[in-house]
Each structure stands twice: as C-alpha cells, then as structure tokens.
Amino acid sequence: MSKPLSDHDRKKQISVRGLAGVENVAELKLAFNRHLHFTLVKDRNVASKRDYYFALANTVRDHLVGRWIRTQQYYYEKDPKRVYYISLEFYMGRTLQNTMVNLALENACDEAIYQLGLDMEELEDMEEDAGLGNGGLGRLAACFLDSMASLGLAAYGYGIRYEFGIFNQKIVKGWQVEEADDWLRYGNPWEKARPEYMRPVKFYGRTEHTPEGVKWVDTQIVLALPYDTPIPGYRNNIVNTMRLWSAKAPCDFNLKDFNVGGYIQAVLDRNLCENISRVLYPNDNFFEGKELRLKQEYFVVAATLQDIVRRFKASKFGSREIVRTDFAQLPNKVAIQLNDTHPAMAIPELMRVLVDEEKLDWDKAWDVCVRTCAYTNHTVLPEALERWPIDLFQHLLPRHLEIIFEINRRFLQYVASKFPGDHDRLRRMSLIEEGGCKKVNMAHLCIVGSHAVNGVARIHSEILIATLFKDFYELDPHKFQNKTNGITPRRWLVMCNPGLAEVIAERIGEEFVRDLDQLKKLLKFIDDDAFIRDIAKVKQENKLKFAVHLEEHYKVKINPQSMFDFQVKRIHEYKRQLLNCLHMITYYNRIKKEPNKHWTPRTIMVGGKAAPGYHTAKMIIRLITAIGEVVNHDPVIGDRLKIIFLENYRVTLAEKAIPSADLSEQISTAGTEASGTGNMKFMLNGALTIGTMDGANVEMAEEAGEKNLFIFGMRVEDVDAMDAGKGYHASEYYNRIPELKQAMDQIAGGFFSHKQPDLFKELVDLLMHHDRFKVFADYEAYIKCQDKVNELYKKPKEWTKMVIHNIAGCGKFSSDRTISQYAREIWGMEPSLEKIPAPDEQLK
Numbered sequence: 001m002s003k004p005l006s007d008h009d010r011k012k013q014i015s016v017r018g019l020a021g022v023e024n025v026a027e028l029k030l031a032f033n034r035h036l037h038f039t040l041v042k043d044r045n046v047a048s049k050r051d052y053y054f055a056l057a058n059t060v061r062d063h064l065v066g067r068w069i070r071t072q073q074y075y076y077e078k079d080p081k082r083v084y085y086i087s088l089e090f091y092m093g094r095t096l097q098n099t100m101v102n103l104a105l106e107n108a109c110d111e112a113i114y115q116l117g118l119d120m121e122e123l124e125d126m127e128e129d130a131g132l133g134n135g136g137l138g139r140l141a142a143c144f145l146d147s148m149a150s151l152g153l154a155a156y157g158y159g160i161r162y163e164f165g166i167f168n169q170k171i172v173k174g175w176q177v178e179e180a181d182d183w184l185r186y187g188n189p190w191e192k193a194r195p196e197y198m199r200p201v202k203f204y205g206r207t208e209h210t211p212e213g214v215k216w217v218d219t220q221i222v223l224a225l226p227y228d229t230p231i232p233g234y235r236n237n238i239v240n241t242m243r244l245w246s247a248k249a250p251c252d253f254n255l256k257d258f259n260v261g262g263y264i265q266a267v268l269d270r271n272l273c274e275n276i277s278r279v280l281y282p283n284d285n286f287f288e289g290k291e292l293r294l295k296q297e298y299f300v301v302a303a304t305l306q307d308i309v310r311r312f313k314a315s316k317f318g319s320r321e322i323v324r325t326d327f328a329q330l331p332n333k334v335a336i337q338l339n340d341t342h343p344a345m346a347i348p349e350l351m352r353v354l355v356d357e358e359k360l361d362w363d364k365a366w367d368v369c370v371r372t373c374a375y376t377n378h379t380v381l382p383e384a385l386e387r388w389p390i391d392l393f394q395h396l397l398p399r400h401l402e403i404i405f406e407i408n409r410r411f412l413q414y415v416a417s418k419f420p421g422d423h424d425r426l427r428r429m430s431l432i433e434e435g436g437c438k439k440v441n442m443a444h445l446c447i448v449g450s451h452a453v454n455g456v457a458r459i460h461s462e463i464l465i466a467t468l469f470k471d472f473y474e475l476d477p478h479k480f481q482n483k484t485n486g487i488t489p490r491r492w493l494v495m496c497n498p499g500l501a502e503v504i505a506e507r508i509g510e511e512f513v514r515d516l517d518q519l520k521k522l523l524k525f526i527d528d529d530a531f532i533r534d535i536a537k538v539k540q541e542n543k544l545k546f547a548v549h550l551e552e553h554y555k556v557k558i559n560p561q562s563m564f565d566f567q568v569k570r571i572h573e574y575k576r577q578l579l580n581c582l583h584m585i586t587y588y589n590r591i592k593k594e595p596n597k598h599w600t601p602r603t604i605m606v607g608g609k610a611a612p613g614y615h616t617a618k619m620i621i622r623l624i625t626a627i628g629e630v631v632n633h634d635p636v637i638g639d640r641l642k643i644i645f646l647e648n649y650r651v652t653l654a655e656k657a658i659p660s661a662d663l664s665e666q667i668s669t670a671g672t673e674a675s676g677t678g679n680m681k682f683m684l685n686g687a688l689t690i691g692t693m694d695g696a697n698v699e700m701a702e703e704a705g706e707k708n709l710f711i712f713g714m715r716v717e718d719v720d721a722m723d724a725g726k727g728y729h730a731s732e733y734y735n736r737i738p739e740l741k742q743a744m745d746q747i748a749g750g751f752f753s754h755k756q757p758d759l760f761k762e763l764v765d766l767l768m769h770h771d772r773f774k775v776f777a778d779y780e781a782y783i784k785c786q787d788k789v790n791e792l793y794k795k796p797k798e799w800t801k802m803v804i805h806n807i808a809g810c811g812k813f814s815s816d817r818t819i820s821q822y823a824r825e826i827w828g829m830e831p832s833l834e835k836i837p838a839p840d841e842q843l844k
Contacts, residue, residue, distance in 0.1 A: 016494050016501050016510055017106040028105075028112040031059040050186060052118055053096075053126035057189040060099050060109065064230045066839030068239040074836055075154045081332065082154045083827050084308055086346060087141040087339035088300065089280070090159050090242060091133025091166075093491075093651025095190045095229075097124055098146075101495045102232040128183040129652050131165030132244075134284040134609075135570045136485075136677050137378050139651065140456075140815075141339055143677070146488040147819040149233035149240040150514065151831035158304040160296060161191075161227050161244035164279040169609050169648040174625035178282075178612050191227040191244075198248070199224045201302040203295065207399045214356050216399040222273045223248040224303035234490055234514055236835045245303045247276035283611045284570040285384040291396065294388060298397060301345045305353060308334055327360055331371035335827035338375045338450070341386045341442035347373055347449035348403040356399070362406070374826045375446035375453050376483070379674050380460070380468050381574065386442040387433060393440060404440055408432055411448050418475060429471045447472045447479070452826045454481040457675035457696040459716065483822055484699055485675040486815035489516050492681045496655040499538040500686060504807075507531060514833060517811035526804055535807075536800045539662070539686055546660035554647065556632075559639040562601035563793050566657060566682070567665035568649050571610040571617040574672040578767065579775050580606060580665055581623055583786055584643055585743040588631050591640055599640050600790035607646030607653065619763050621645065626752040626759070654678075659685045663789060666691030667782065669773040671716040673697075680813040686803045690785055692778070696813070704809030708802050712785035713778035722777070730768050733776035740779050744768075 035058040036042055042051050075082070100106040113120045133139060141157065148155035167178040205219035224245040231240040249270035255263070276299050281288060312333055313322045324333075336346055347369060354365035379385075393401040408431040419425050431448065433439045447453050447469060455461030461482035465473040473480050494501045494513055504512060507525055512518040525531040540560070547560045567580050584604055591599050606624050610617030628643035646653065664682030666673075666689055673695035683689060683700055690710040691697040701709045714722070722728055734741050748764045750757025767775055792799050811817070816831075823829040 016505055016513065017101070017104075017110075017498065019104075019107060021108065024108040025112045025115065028059060028108055029116060031062055032056060032112065032116065035059055049122060050126050053123045054187075054189055056109065056113065056123055057096055057127070060096060060103070060105060061189060061230075063103055063105060064099065064232060064239055067232070067237050068230045068241075070237070070839050071239045071836065072241070078154075079333075080154045081335060081827070081829050082156065082311070083148065083335040083337060083823075083829065084156050084158055084304065085141065085144060085148070085337045085339065086158045086300065086304055086343040087138070088159060088297065088342040089133035089138030089339075090130075090141045090145070090157060090244070091135070091138030091651060092130035092142045092229075092242075093655070094124070094127045094129055096127050097495055098491055099232055101490055102146075102150075102234050104235050128186070128188075129165075129650050130188075131181055131183060131650055132159065132162050132280060134166055134280070134282060136675070137284075137340060140485055140677060143486065143488040143491070143815040144819055145231045145240065145242055146234075146490060147486070147815040149231045149238050150236065150488075150490070151816060151819055151823070152233065152236060152238055152834065152836075153240075153819070153823060153829055153831060155240050157231070157240075157242035158300060158307075159242070159244050160277050160280075160300050161246045162277060162280045163246075166280055166609065166650070167282055167612070171621070171625060171645060171647045174622050174629070176610055176618050176621050180279075191229050194226045194228055194243075197226050197307070199226075199245075199303045199306045200250075201299050203298070203396055205398065207402060213359065214399065214402070216352075216356070220273070221250050222276060222299065223250055224299060226303070226307075236833070237838050238836060243304075243307070245277065245300055247274045247299060249273050282609070283613075285379050285381050285572060285574070286611060286614070287384055287386050288613075289386075289388060289392070291392060294392060294396060297342055298345045298349070298400075301343050301349050305346065305349050308336070309353060327354060327358055327368055328364065330368050332828075334372055335829070336373045337822070337826070338373060338446060340376060340378045341446050344375075344386070344442040344446045344449075345397075345400065347445055348400040348407070351403050351407070352399055355403075366407075366410075369449060370451050373446075373450045375450040377443065377446075377453065377455055377460075377464060377469075377674075380463055381672065387439040388442065390432070390438040390440060401440075404431060404445065407445070407448060415475060425471055429475075443468075444472075451479065452481055453479050454483045454826070455674065456483065456485045457699060458482050458484060459671075459693075459698050460674040460695060463671060463716070481825060483818055483826075484696060484812070485677050485680070486813050486818035487677050487680045487684070488815050489513055489684065491655070492658075493684055497538075497542065497659040497685050499541060500535075500659065503531075503534045503538055506534075514816065516814035516816065519808050519811050522804055522808040526801060526808075532797060532800050532804070535686060535804060536796060539660075539800075539803075542659040543662075546656060549656055550644070554644070556642075556644055558603045558642050558644070559601055562603045562639065562642070563662045563789075564660055565602050565604045565663040565665065566607075566661045566687070567667070568605070568607040568646065568654065568657060569676075569678055571608045571614075571620050573616060573620075573766075573771075574668055574773050576667050576669065576773055576775055576778075577606060577608075577620050577624065578763070579667050579778060579782055580604070581620075581627060582740065582743050582775070582779055583783060584624075584627050584631070584641075585746060586739050586783055587786070588627075588634075588637065588641060589739065589742060589746075591637055592634075595636050600793050601640045602790075603642045603644065605644045605646050605657070607649030607657070609649065616763070616766065619760065623747070623752070623760055623763060630752050654681070658682055658687070661685065661687035662793070663687060664689045664691075666694070666697050667713075667778075668692060668694050669778075670694045670714050670719050672773065680810070683806050683813070684810045686807055688789070688799070688802055688806060690782075690789060699812065700806075700809070703812050704806045708805040708809070710785050710789055712781040714774070719774065722774070728771070728774045728777060730771055730776045733779060734768065737776075737780055739783070740776060 032055050036055040040051050145157045165181045168181050170177045200221045201224050202219035208215045225248045226243045229242040254266035254269050276295050313324050350369050354360045431444045455464045465480050508521040543560045624645050631643050658681050664687045666679045670692050676695040692713045693715045747760050753759035820831045823831050
C-alpha cells in the first residue's frame with residue numbers, strides 16, 4: 001500500500017480548498033508578520049502559539065472587512081427586504097477554518113503557514129469555541145446564518161453576547177462536573193464592538209394612561225452594547241452580520257438614588273444589571289422560569305427592535321436621517337423570525353413601539369405586527385414550553401402585560417365569533433392560563449402574533465397541528481407550515497471531512513457544495529469498485545485520525561478496525577441513552593457467554609452534556625461510565641467491545657468525531673424528537689443510521705430508501721395506541737425477555753457499581769415504574785436491529801454501498817434548501833446564487 005499522504009500534502013491536492021497562488025501566499029505571509037508585529041506587539045522570539053493563532057485570525061479577518069463593508073453598502077443601495085433571525089442561542093463553534101473555506105483561502109493560508117515553519121492544525125486548535133448555545137436549536141441558528149449569507153439574503157442574526165457560554169464538562173470519577181466557559185478570556189478576534197449603536201432597554205416601573213397615550217415611567221435603564229461578527233457566504237463576496245448584545249450599566253446607574261450607601265457601593269452594584277448578558281442558561285428542552293431569563297429574553301428583543309426600526313426609517317447608506325415613516329410598509333421591508341418562543345416578547349414590544357411611540361392605532365399596528373413576525377416551534381415536550389407567571393410580568397414589564405391582555409381580549413372575541421358557545425375552546429386557546437398561579441403561554445402568544453408557524457420536520461409539524469396547536473390550526477389552517485431542518489455542507493462536509501469532499505468532487509465536480517441535491521449523481525457510481533474503495537478508504541483514514549485524537553486527549557486505546565458506534569447529543573430521557581446502555585450490557589453478556597464466537601468488534605461512544613440541575617441525566621452519564629469501567633477492563637472481552645464517554649462534546653469535537661462514524665444512533669421514542677440535525681451530519685459523512693421513525697429520520701429514510709437505514713421500534717401510531725389502550729407496563733417486558741431482565745438485574749444488583757450496589761436504584765426505579773419514554777417497549781426490536789447491523793458490517797462492500805445510497809440521499813438536508821423555503825414561503829424573499837463584485841471590482 002502506498003504511504004498515506006501527510007495532511008499538508010493532501011490539502012495541497014484538494015481543489016475545494018481554493019488555489020494557493022504565489023502572490024496570494026506572499027501577501028498572506030506579509031500580513032501575518034505585520035499583525036504579529038503591530039497588532040500583537042511580539043516578535044518570533046517571544047511569540048506563543050496563541051499569538052500565532054491571533055496573527056492568522058487577524059490576517060484572515062482582513063480579507064473579510066472589505067467584503068463586509070461592501071455588502072452593507074450594497075444593501076443600502078438596493079434596499080432589499082431584510083430578515084432578522086432572533087435567537088437566544090447561536091452555537092457557532094470555531095470561526096477561522098470556516099472563514100478560510102468560505103473565502104477560498106484555505107490552501108493559500110496552509111502554504112503560507114507551512115512556509116513560516118508553523119503547523120496549521122496546532123494554530124486552529126488555539127481557537128476557543130463560541131459555545132453560545134445548548135444543542136440543536138443554537139447550532140441550527142448558526143447553520144442558517146451560513147446559508148442566508150450563501151444565498152445572498154440581507155439577513156441579520158440577533159442574540160446575546162454571553163460572557164460565559166455552555167459550561168465545559170469534566171468527567172471526574174465517572175460524574176459530570178461543570179466548569180465555567182470563559183471563552184472571551186484571551187479576546188475574540190472575530191467581533192467588533194459598536195458602542196456608537198448602543199441602545200437603552202427599560203425594565204420595571206409602571207404605566208400611566210394619559211390623553212396622549214400610555215407612558216411607561218419610573219423604569220430602570222440598562223444599555224445594550226452591540227458586538228458585530230461577520231458571516232461570510234460561500235465564495236459569493238457577501239458578508240452578513242451577526243449582532244450580539246452585551247449589557248452595560250448607564251454611567252449614572254444608582255447614583256441618582258439617595259438611598260444607596262454611597263458612591264462606591266453604587267459603582268459596585270453596576271454588576272447587577274450587567275449580569276443580564278453574563279451566562280447562557282444551560283437547559284435544553286426544559287423551561288426554567290427565572291426572572292434573569294425573562295430579562296434576557298426581553299433585553300435581546302428590545303435592543304433588536306430599536307435597530308430594526310432605525311434601519312427601516314433610514315434607508316440611505318451611511319445616513320441616519322429619517323427617510324421612511326409609513327409603518328404600513330414595514331412588512332414589505334422587514335421579516336422577523338422567532339427561533340422558538342424565547343424571543344416571543346418581540347410581539348408585544350413591536351406593538352408597544354408602534355402604538356405608544358409611533359402612535360399607530362391598534363388595528364393597523366396589529367396588522368403590521370402579524371405580517372412581520374413568524375414563529376418556529378422546536379419541541380412538543382410539555383416541560384419545555386414557556387409559561388411565565390403573570391406577577392413576574394407585572395413586576396418586570398408592566399406595559400407588556402397590559403398589551404398581552406389586550407391581544408388576548410381581542411383574540412378571544414374573534415374565537416368566540418367563530419365558535420359561539422364553545423367556552424372550553426376559549427379556555428384552551430387563551431394566552432393566559434388560569435389556575436393557582438396565572439401564566440402567559442408564550443407559544444400561544446407567538447401563534448396569535450405571527451402570520452406563519454412552522455415545525456422543523458414533517459412528522460413534527462403534523463404532530464403540532466394534530467395535538468399541541470390543534471385548536472389554532474382549526475381556526476387558521478393557512479398559518480401552519482413545515483420547514484424540515486438542514487445543516488450547512490460547508491462546515492459539515494467540506495471543512496470537517498476534506499477527504500470525502502474530494503472523493504465526491506473527483507466524480508461529480510464541486511457544484512454540490514452550493515447545491516447539495518447534486519449528490520444524487522453519486523448513484524451512477526454505486527457499482528464502481530474504485531469509488532466504493534475510495535469511500536471506504538476515506539472512512540478508514542478518518543477513523544485512524546479520531547483514534548489518535550482519543551489516545552492523545554483521553555488516554556484510551558481503541559481498535560480502529562472496530563465499528564465506531566456513536567450517540568452524541570444532549571443527555572435527556574427522551575433521547576433514550578438508557579436504551580443504548582441496555583444494548584451495551586446485552587452485547588457484553590453475549591460475548592461473555594460465548595467468548596469464542598466471531599463477534600463484530602464495536603467501540604460505542606456516547607457524548608453530550610446534562611443540564612446541571614437535571615439529576616436523572618447526570619445519573620445516566622454515571623451509568624455509562626460505570627458500564628465502561630467494567631467492560632473495558634474485562635480480559636475476556638479484549639478489544640471486541642469498548643465503551644467510551646466522550647467528555648465535553650461540543651461543535652469542535654463533533655467536527656472530529658462525525659467523519660469517523662460508522663453507525664449513528666437516533667433512537668428517541670417516536671413523536672418526541674422534533675427533527676434532529678446530528679442525524680443529518682452523520683448521514684452526510686458516511687455513517688449508517690439506526691433509528692426510530694421520529695423527527696427527520698422519517699424523511700432520511702424516504703430520501704435514501706428505507707432499506708438503507710436500520711429502522712426499528714414503535715411508530716407514532718403505535719405509541720398513541722399504547723397510551724390509548726392498556727398503557728405501558730415495563731414489568732411485562734422485564735418478565736418476558738430474559739436478556740432484558742439479566743441486564744436490569746445487573747444494574748440493580750451493583751454489577752456495575754460494586755462499591756455502591758444501590759448507586760443506580762433510582763434509574764432502575766424510573767425504568768421499571770415511571771418511564772414516560774417506553775424504553776423496554778423498543779428493547780427487543782432494537783437488539784434485533786443491532787444484530788442486523790453486525791451482520792452487514794462483516795460485508796464491507798455491501799456496507800459501503802449502503803453508505804453511498806445514504807450520502808446520495810442527503811441533498812434535501814442542506815440548510816440551503818431549508819432557508820430557500822423560509823425565504824420564499826414565509827419571508828417573501830428570493831434567494832440568489834449570484835456573486836456580488838469583490839472589493840477590488842467596480843460595483844455594477
């Protein structure tokens with residue numbers, strides 16, 4: 001076999017990385033040395049790896065700036081409709097390599113860094129992840145920003161610049177321990193503070209109803225300071241903006257109040273209001289009704305709407321004079337997309353601005369509001385739905401509560417006119433939930449205040465209109481749509497898996513990077529032995545590389561010939577990491593029982609964070625690490641089965657792990673996972689999926705052919721039938737299935753926790769007596785399906801052919817397709833693949 005190419009040599013060959021022209025390389029080296037000298041004030045004798053990273057980041061950023069300014073100038077001249085994507089989370093990961101890919105600078109930078117005697121991967125590893133998200137919802141927002149820029153949409157991502165992102169996870173003696181993520185400690189070269197656009201945001205106070213209208217008075221002011229991050233499109237010279245707000249105390253904070261214990265204390269108390277942007281709430285699919293969280297939600301919305309109105313009024317480039325005053329035009333120039341209910345306050349805040357400040361009458365303002373706003377729902381889990389207590393609202397945002405009451409009064413009047421006498425329907429549909437403590441149902445507010453409501457996969461959107469939002473669908477069916485999620489092929493293929501991108505480009509050209517549907521053309525090569533060999537070879541190289549990474553960072557040795565079986569996602573009961581645990585134990589027991597049989601070797605890797613307050617999720621992590629302690633040290637097993645918990649799973653670890661995967665575990669109870677996007681990343685990177693008919697798995701099976709996925713278990717209909725019928729009784733399965741009983745008895749009896757035999761008794765009790773997610777009901781089908789996986793893995797050629805079917809079926813799951821549908825069907829905008837002139841060309 002020929003000697004494998006070094007990463008440096010391989011990158012040189014790869015066309016999708018851009019050409020390394022001599023002038024280009026010389027210019028980059030010059031700029032690098034200039035930044036090292038003038039920006040970092042270091043020379044090569046004292047510079048550290050981090051200095052070199054910053055010098056490179058600044059060099060690459062230089063190439064963004066001209067395009068960034070030019071793009072914004074272009075928007076002012078063209079005056080297109082603008083879309084504002086408001087999200088409390090943007091899970092961006094690292095920026096350097098993605099920027100090089102999108103600007104076609106990767107080969108030139110590689111060559112320049114190589115000539116400077118430095119190692120590109122070492123420098124890239126100095127960058128901190130921007131971990132401003134929990135999981136799927138935040139990473140979706142990041143993929144959407146990439147696609148909106150690549151499709152030439154005038155788009156802005158608006159969120160919060162958390163000083164501390166998602167915690168870093170350490171595993172200590174098998175338990176998760178959280179550590180603060182001080183990602184800004186060394187500075188962030190990609191952001192530009194914009195103090196000139198600072199905005200005041202008001203809290204507390206009271207309302208006064210005067211003849212001139214309603215006034216919100218005696219408020220506390222917090223300043224919102226914007227930080228802009230450039231978002232480059234894929235090789236189209238467009239650079240959009242993500243604007244994140246940071247909270248600042250005003251200079252006179254607390255000093256005007258004489259009740260403060262003096263000047264020093266007043267200055268120290270500035271921290272209190274700056275806490276708004278201090279930390280990301282680490283909950284995924286769970287609502288925690290804390291005042292600070294509601295403050296965050298209103299803070300981002302109030303600051304953003306001031307920006308939107310300012311930009312709407314002044315349409316000339318570089319000018320702040322007011323050009324437009326007719327707010328009836330707002331929906332023709334502005335689209336606001338609410339990423340879940342977290343920014344729902346945009347609806348009452350827009351009404352407050354239009355009615356109280358711009359003096360529109362209510363009906364006109366409401367029409368503008370509804371035509372401007374649209375809402376994306378991300379979950380059907382009841383514990384995730386936001387319901388804010390009315391007394392908290394009254395205290396923090398008194399004017400907004402009045403507006404919500406008025407929205408509700410008029411809405412219920414409308415419902416009553418359509419369904420006279422149906423009082424139960426009025427109760428169900430009200431924005432205000434009665435009961436012990438009255439609450440505002442934020443999902444209802446979003447539906448009523450938006451012209452479009454969408455789920456994030458076909459099955460999810462169907463479940464929404466059949467259950468959670470059934471009444472609203474009956475009232476207004478035209479409002480409800482589906483927009484199946486997608487992922488950006490720039491980060492999730494070209495950047496993280498250059499070997500696979502190149503093998504694909506050799507066969508079908510490079511257009512698939514902007515038009516992922518072209519992957520269908522790979523089916524022509526399904527029987528091409530050379531292509532099959534190339535796909536398998538890339539996978540093997542990626543597995544070797546990840547095995548080296550694990551050995552370096554986790555000190556674990558794994559068998560690179562084994563099947564790499566991944567379940568990486570937030571730890572949650574509905575995602576059923578416990579079902580995976582039962583398979584681990586069952587497979588272990590089978591090997592122990594017949595140690596001389598030819599078993600398919602597996603390395604089962606589970607990764608993901610548990611919310612710090614979610615006790616059960618933390619116990620699930622402890623169970624996985626405990627199983628690993630037993631299995632990995634059993635000499636009878638050898639390297640036929642290894643269990644690894646991947647510490648601190650995050651965007652950057654996903655980019656390393658996913659290209660190496662053989663099997664992707666997507667095993668949520670049918671009807672619980674809204675879409676999933678990790679499933680799509682694995683599919684695009686040549687892994688096969690074992691999964692239930694849930695979320696986007698349904699559409700993946702449709703695109704690739706159901707026979708090319710390992711589908712098992714109850715469908716939504718089966719789950720519903722069980723709930724409607726005799727119910728779920730764990731003990732029936734436990735008593736009927738010997739291997740399940742054996743596994744449960746081992747967990748309960750301390751086989752995996754000798755020192756603390758009852759360590760997992762809560763988990764056992766949960767599975768046996770109050771498991772909402774019916775783990776045992778799918779156990780038998782899951783194990784049988786895993787047997788089929790093992791059999792196919794023994795036939796590498798057939799396995800790889802199935803992989804090719806999967807890659808070829810990925811086209812639908814590009815976020816470019818998703819965003820094109822949002823643009824045309826919700827925002828009333830037309831995506832475009834045309835390039836705008838580069839900064840050194842004339843604008844047409």
